[in-house]
Amino acid sequence: MTQSRRIHIVRPNETLSRIAHRYGVSIRTLAQNNGIRNINLIHVGQRLAIASTAHARPAARIAPATVPGTPGAAVTRLSGGRLSLTATDVLNIKKTLQTEWVQSAGADQAYGIIDTILNRTASQRWGRTVADVVNATNQFSDINGPISRRKGRRSVAQLPVSSISRRVDQLVDAYLAERAAGRGSSVGSHLNYANPQYSDAKNLAWINALDGPRLGRGNAIHHHGTVPELQRHRPGHFLVDLPDIAPTSAPVPMNGRRVDGNAIAAANGVSVKNQSVKLGQLDPAMEAAIRTVATVARQQDLPPPVITSGNDSRHKRGSLHYADKALDFRGNNITVVQGRALRDAVRAGLGSRYDVEFEVFPNASNNHLHVEYDPD
Incomplete structure (x- = not known):
């Protein structure tokens, strides 16, 4: 070359x-x-x-998100020394990191958590997906451990996407890209970590015996290593392959629950025009819509979007606004060209289950992006 x-x-x-x-x-x-x-x-x-000196990889196709368990859903794979992650895997890493990382302890601690999750997934000791790994009983305290169970949660799927902070979202995307480009694991092939500052006497012996890196600061120190009974499960060297879909696109929950659009918007830096905009009982599919619009707006350096209409205002008869499955986003005086670029990227990120249009009016201040969930 x-x-x-x-x-x-x-x-x-x-x-x-x-x-x-x-x-x-x-x-x-x-x-x-x-x-x-x-x-x-x-x-x-x-x-x-x-x-x-390297040849360019083929450009990634931004595929629509797939719901696990449905035809065409992506599958986590370990083959030929490569761990291929799905969009859901990446999303679950972000959710778990949000609960495990003490952000003041520095990015190295976050990298150690991510690499431990990847190592456990590659080992296949706990299952074949990131969800299998982090849902294992008492392995991650706020996923399926003492903390989460006090809150009525027993799986990563029960953590809302809106819990992921912008910092965690960006750090995971950036670090996984580095891993995919060949960066090695920050913890080698180790499978355990724990903080001795918050452990009981029964666990201190094995925690202090861990001989891997110690990552963090002050009282937020993670001791990494592998306990004797898991040594045989340490994975060999593997590379990481990322999904073609933007990892922040959430799978659509299918359990019929409702979500608070105001909270989701606030967590993603999206404003709401005023209190008359009704977002309190959105269909769960709209959580992915809000996150995707916010993410694309940041990527395209556009002003923060503003939600101007939910289940309110006047819409045509039968509008999905009245079913809490449609939202209008104002782009804060973006041009028509910018609006159409926003539309195209949001369409690509959400896939065919959503209808996305940038609607233009004689009064340009009324121009807006319309997103609705219409899988039929």
Whole structure:
């Protein structure tokens, strides 16, 4: 292979981490070579210089999200030294990290948690998916352990997507892209970690015997290693393959519950026009819609979206607004070109179960993105 230099033009819904993964370079190198100070901020149409000895991977197709258990759903795979993650796996890593990471302890602690989850998934000792791993009894305290059970939860699926902070969302995406580009595990092949500061005397002996890295700060220190009875389950070397779908797109819950759109919007930096906008009893499918619109708006460097209509206002007869399955988002004076780029990226992220339109009016201040859940 010879040293090559090429230009990549940023397209809608692309992130720096995914571009780096495509060309086999690190995010840090790509950012430094292009004078990018904030790796979470690139623009559609921006030209990036790529210097790499590696051939570009085929561009990832942004596939629609699939509901586990339905035809066409992606499957977690371990084959040929490669661990292939699904979008649901990535989402569940984010949920779990949100409960396990003491953010003031630094990013290295977060990397150790992520790598332990990946190692456990690759070991197949606890099952074949991230959900199997983190749902194992008493392994992750706020997923299916003492803390979660006091709250009436016994699985990662019961944690709302809205619980994931923007910092956790971005850190997981960036770090998994680094792993996919060849970065090694921060904890080797180890399978255990624990904090001796919050453990009883019965567990201190095995925790203090762990001989892996110690990650964190102050009282938020994780001792990593592998207990003797699990040594035979440590995985061999493996590479990580990421899903083609943007990991922040949530699978649609199918249990008929309702979600509070106001809370979901607030957690994702989306404003609500005023109190007359009714979002309190949204269909759960709209949680993914709010998150996807918010994510794409950030990726395209657009102003934060504003929800202007839920189950309120006047809509045509039979409108899905009245079934809490439709939302209107104002783009805060974005242009029609920007609105259509937003529409295209949101369509790609949500898939065919949703209808997405950027509606244009004589009074440009009324232009908005309409998103509805209409799987039929």
